[in-house]
Amino acid sequence: MAIYTIEKNERICEAAEIYRLTFKAPDITAKASAGQIIHIVCGGDANSLRRPISICECDGDSVIICFEVRGAGTRELAARGAGDTIDVIGPYGKGFPILSGKVALVGGGIGIYPLISAAKAVKAAGGEPVALLGFRNKELMNMTDTFDNYCDKVMIATDDGSYGHHGFVTAILEQYLDENPDASVFVCGPRGMMAAVSKISLEKGNECYVSMEERMGCGVGACLACVCKTQFVGNEGKGEKYTRVCVDGPVFNAKEVIWE
């Protein structure tokens, strides 16, 4: 656990309260891998539990996170500025595999941020990351320029057709996978979208990794609050169990996840 100093906290979207916060934390950047999580004490009315946030990117000694204001905790966080401090534990969890082939990064809403670190890692490993991002409308698009930096191609879908493909990102994913049958898929976003992307990918025979979201307590694997249902194959045969998202995830092979 440590207290870090915020270097920058800027709003990056006019239409929504989305912030990009940078803080200096060499001990975190030295350990972090793509898709891992940190847990932040936000303070104010959010005074009992830390808030889990994905690492968006490590830039030298600095950690960058992006978050949307959803409630008391993220509102507190939005109010911080350069020079203020932030109480963070992490990084924790199993992130995305570092693949060197073609990878479709499918994201929606606040789920797009961990995909940035994944894009960077895949690119650095000699892979070909392609981003497929879904937004409700053109005004809510954010961080697409960062995806541009690390991805071979960025494709956008908007629900209302105000930019890019009119409709869900799953439609452009199907087309991409038909053209690139050897690609793997990383997905993070709303639950329904992740379930749909998993289904499409697995049916087409593509590897798929999902970054799960669940309410958390300790963040370190001790309290068993953050579970999702997974299937396993063990000595005694096949079964289902509840698995911790905070340390056994957040990234799971889509084959393991039971959506219900």
Added chain:
Amino acid sequence: MIKELDLSVKIAGVEFKNPIVTASGTCGFGEEYKEFYHPSFLGAIAVKGLTPAPKAGNPPPRIAEVPSGMLNSIGLQNPGVDKFIEVELPRLKNEGATVIANIAGSTVEDYCYMAERLDVTNVDMLEMNISCPNVKEGGVAFGTDPKMVEEITSAVRAKTTKPLIVKLSPNVTDITATARAAERAGADALSLINTLLGMKIDIKTRRPILHNNVGGMSGEAVFPIAVRMVWQVRNAVSLPIIGMGGIATADQAIEMMLAGADAIAVGACMFKNPSAPVEILEGIKKYMTDNGIEKVTQITGGVIPW
């Protein structure tokens, strides 16, 4: 000047090197918090509630934040008592930890079975969780009815010579009644409080946050209730007490001891401050030094009521 502080406490014949325990269900089996403190640093560790067979637990969401506290409905997810005896217990004992096995059953037979299994191990103490509000089959019924508390404690008492702690539920009108029942039935110590039953509803979806609808409340908000109950129980029985419920700071730990606790347990507050056990012990040492207290046991029961 005090040369050396004596931080050790004795609970039912078991020596704790200091009065800090981590509460069952909040510290797993001691592995996860090693980055912040080693299980052997603690006076004792109370492991996650055990059941006779492995238990899957409740569907998520299992946790909700409430003002100055939280609700949980984990539903006793655990690997089962046999796996604990085979894997976790030997590891913890090897690491030098003082281990309290927390057992939670649905029937009297469940408790007796686990007590018999654990009796022949090197576990230090047993803690009967008769107050977990999450198990529909009977957890609440056991813990809230003094007659049932007496019956189940006697039954388990007959199965083990290990020091036996009975963990009391706060979801009762008179906690001294269940405390006395446990004492009559041969308990060696009491721990309190377990969680208070609570509920939180999302007003947009009209759904409870917890999939189980209701859950156990803990964290700082429950602290004054826990202090009051420890004080009442202290005045009603002569058994040693492990006091818990909302302790987050050394001042609160000392307050709990003044109310009558021989040792204290830290639970939900570790989720926000995983170093809390270490900081609390440091704070207790400072309080002792500042106030010329040589033995930590001198704090216990030191409240001067009006």
